[in-house]
Amino acid sequence: MDQNELKALVGQAAVKYIEDGMIVGLGTGSTVRYLVDALGERVKNEGLNIIGVTTSNRTTEQATSLGITIKDLDEVDHVDLTIDGADEVDPNFFGIKGGGGALLWEKIVNNASTKNMWIVDESKLVDQLGDFGLPVEVIPFGASHVFSALEAKGYQPEWRMDGDQKYRTDEGNLIIDLRFGKIADLEQLANELIQMVGVVEHGLFLHRVDTVIVGRQDGPEVLG
Numbered sequence: 142m143d144q145n146e147l148k149a150l151v152g153q154a155a156v157k158y159i160e161d162g163m164i165v166g167l168g169t170g171s172t173v174r175y176l177v178d179a180l181g182e183r184v185k186n187e188g189l190n191i192i193g194v195t196t197s198n199r200t201t202e203q204a205t206s207l208g209i210t211i212k213d214l215d216e217v218d219h220v221d222l223t224i225d226g227a228d229e230v231d232p233n234f235f236g237i238k239g240g241g242g243a244l245l246w247e248k249i250v251n252n253a254s255t256k257n258m259w260i261v262d263e264s265k266l267v268d269q270l271g272d273f274g275l276p277v278e279v280i281p282f283g284a285s286h287v288f289s290a291l292e293a294k295g296y297q298p299e300w301r302m303d304g305d306q307k308y309r310t311d312e313g314n315l316i317i318d319l320r321f322g323k324i325a326d327l328e329q330l331a332n333e334l335i336q337m338v339g340v341v342e343h344g345l346f347l348h349r350v351d352t353v354i355v356g357r358q359d360g361p362e363v364l365g
């Protein structure tokens with residue numbers, strides 16, 4: 142199986158965890174697209190009655206086009222289960238997210254959710270986080286000063302681009318990708334970044350996930 146087939150495998154495995162009546166957080170990315178396709182099939186064929194809360198406008202568009210009912214996070218009082226992708230996952234189920242630029246809404250929905258599951262192909266599993274790079278979402282006002290501060294710390298920042306323009310998140314913010322390789326102290330870095338004025342959020346997701354479904358050549362493996 143190639144990487145896309147492994148992503149489809151975990152998307153289809155994860156949809157089985159969604160039960161009638163649930164409020165479900167729907168993540169963002171190419172793996173989650175397979176989950177949302179599979180969820181659309183269940184809604185259509187089984188009459189599954191769920192409410193989805195999405196983490197990006199892209200996922201909202203896909204889900205609504207498939208007949209899945211979507212509400213804003215503020216229209217629901219809880220989320221039962223959120224299923225999302227990830228860019229790297231370590232043995233503690235700590236991860237890096239934001240490759241698709243949706244890390245802020247993803248972390249907010251994750252935070253509101255009783256249970257959180259990630260779906261990843263096996264290439265996402267790592268011993269130590271960092272080689273992927275670390276996305277940091279910043280407010281546009283004065284963003285070059287945040288960039289310079291990150292540069293001065295030796296974090297090798299790069300603007301996330303969309304063609305010749307700086308990439309804009311659904312919230313209208315910018316993303317700076319840090320490229321300094323493996324991260325020695327995750328908690329320390331997470332605290333340091335979130336305390337920087339102008340930083341809205343970063344892509345380190347620590348202590349946030351209960352279950353990871355890994356797409357392996359011999360089938361989906363459920364961890365946790």
Ligand code: 5RP
Binds near residue numbers: 239241243
């Ligand atoms: C978006 C994300 C995605 O979940 C992450 O980038 C994984 O994406 P994909 O399933 O396409 O590999 O964090 O912000």
